[in-house]
Amino acid sequence: MKIIDILKQDTLSMSFEVFPPKTDSAFDSVKAATEEIAQLKPAFMSVTYGAGGGTSAYTLEIARNIKERYGVETLAHLTCVSSTRETVRQRIAEIKAAGLENVMALRGDLTAEMEGKDRSGWAYRYAVDLIAELADEGFCIGGGCYPEVHPESANQKEDIRHLKEKVDAGCQFLTTQMFFDNNLLYNFLYKIREAGITVPVVAGIMPITNANQVARAIQLSGSHMPQRFKSLVDKFGSDPAAMKQAGIAYATDQIIDLFANNVTNIHVYTMNKPDVARQIQQNLSDILGK
Numbered sequence: 001m002k003i004i005d006i007l008k009q010d011t012l013s014m015s016f017e018v019f020p021p022k023t024d025s026a027f028d029s030v031k032a033a034t035e036e037i038a039q040l041k042p043a044f045m046s047v048t049y050g051a052g053g054g055t056s057a058y059t060l061e062i063a064r065n066i067k068e069r070y071g072v073e074t075l076a077h078l079t080c081v082s083s084t085r086e087t088v089r090q091r092i093a094e095i096k097a098a099g100l101e102n103v104m105a106l107r108g109d110l111t112a113e114m115e116g117k118d119r120s121g122w123a124y125r126y127a128v129d130l131i132a133e134l135a136d137e138g139f140c141i142g143g144g145c146y147p148e149v150h151p152e153s154a155n156q157k158e159d160i161r162h163l164k165e166k167v168d169a170g171c172q173f174l175t176t177q178m179f180f181d182n183n184l185l186y187n188f189l190y191k192i193r194e195a196g197i198t199v200p201v202v203a204g205i206m207p208i209t210n211a212n213q214v215a216r217a218i219q220l221s222g223s224h225m226p227q228r229f230k231s232l233v234d235k236f237g238s239d240p241a242a243m244k245q246a247g248i249a250y251a252t253d254q255i256i257d258l259f260a261n262n263v264t265n266i267h268v269y270t271m272n273k274p275d276v277a278r279q280i281q282q283n284l285s286d287i288l289g290k
């Protein structure tokens with residue numbers, strides 16, 4: 001099933017993201033965690049792509065397994081930065097061979113080494129280059145978007161202009177970077193709609209369940225931490241059980257507010273934690289009808 005058909009349904013949806021293992025030895029435990037999450041029967045699941053593509057086979061194996069074994073639709077992430085055309089063609093063929101219909105087309109982060117290089121001759125400089133290539137392959141294509149502006153963008157206007165280029169090239173839906181203040185998303189939605197971007201936007205929610213995750217999340221996403229969230233980390237950060245409960249409650253509260261404001265599709269960054277995904281789903285059981 002194409003994910004766009006799930007997103008366009010007139011109901012609230014919650015989907016989950018998982019990531020593949022970095023090593024062979026971690027494969028079985030990661031696979032087991034993704035299966036536990038699949039048993040919650042989310043609207044769909046996405047499987048990320050390791051930076052540089054080193055774990056691409058695992059991405060497909062996990063996505064295929066979830067779809068075939070649990071009947072949960074999956075979205076395979078694919079990045080393109082610094083890749084050759086041959087590598088990307090091979091990945092596309094592998095995604096098709098795995099029976100997957102949905103691809104999240106991303107550029108990937110630039111490494112420190114790439115930053116200094118002349119990138120003008122690269123086959124894929126931006127996600128739009130990958131989206132254009134995937135557009136004729138019959139996939140449903142998703143793309144990333146940044147309510148707080150992508151860190152490399154000079155300003156939001158430029159970032160939204162490039163976002164529109166991705167949609168015009170064939171990106172059928174967008175998933176946001178994590179954010180902790182819903183007002184940032186509402187402002188972003190207003191601006192992209194005004195810019196003529198009409199595709200569904202899936203709101204990405206990261207439940208912060210331990211204090212160490214906070215610094216990492218800010219470093220990765222540049223997300224603004226509202227005072228209400230900082231107070232919670234100050235108070236409960238040193239007590240793992242309390243922090244987990246408070247983090248799940250905060251994410252639940254964000255999701256309820258989003259649903260109440262007609263943001264109907266939510267994607268939870270589960271960090272491969274079935275207990276966190278399960279608790280959030282239980283907190284929303286009547287709202288989601290599950």
Ligand code: FAD
Binds near residue numbers: 128150151162166175
């Ligand atoms: P792009 O859309 O190419 O944008 C990157 C920057 O370039 C932006 O600042 C944009 O404004 C600018 N830009 C775009 N086009 C042009 C142009 N023509 N000229 C000048 N500037 C331009 N990373 C992984 O490695 N694996 C994953 O699985 C993964 N999953 C993700 C899922 C989501 C939902 C999100 C939001 C991000 C994910 N990432 C993942 C991280 C992502 O790879 C990085 O954020 C990366 O830095 C940007 O990727 P992008 O596809 O948004 O890039």
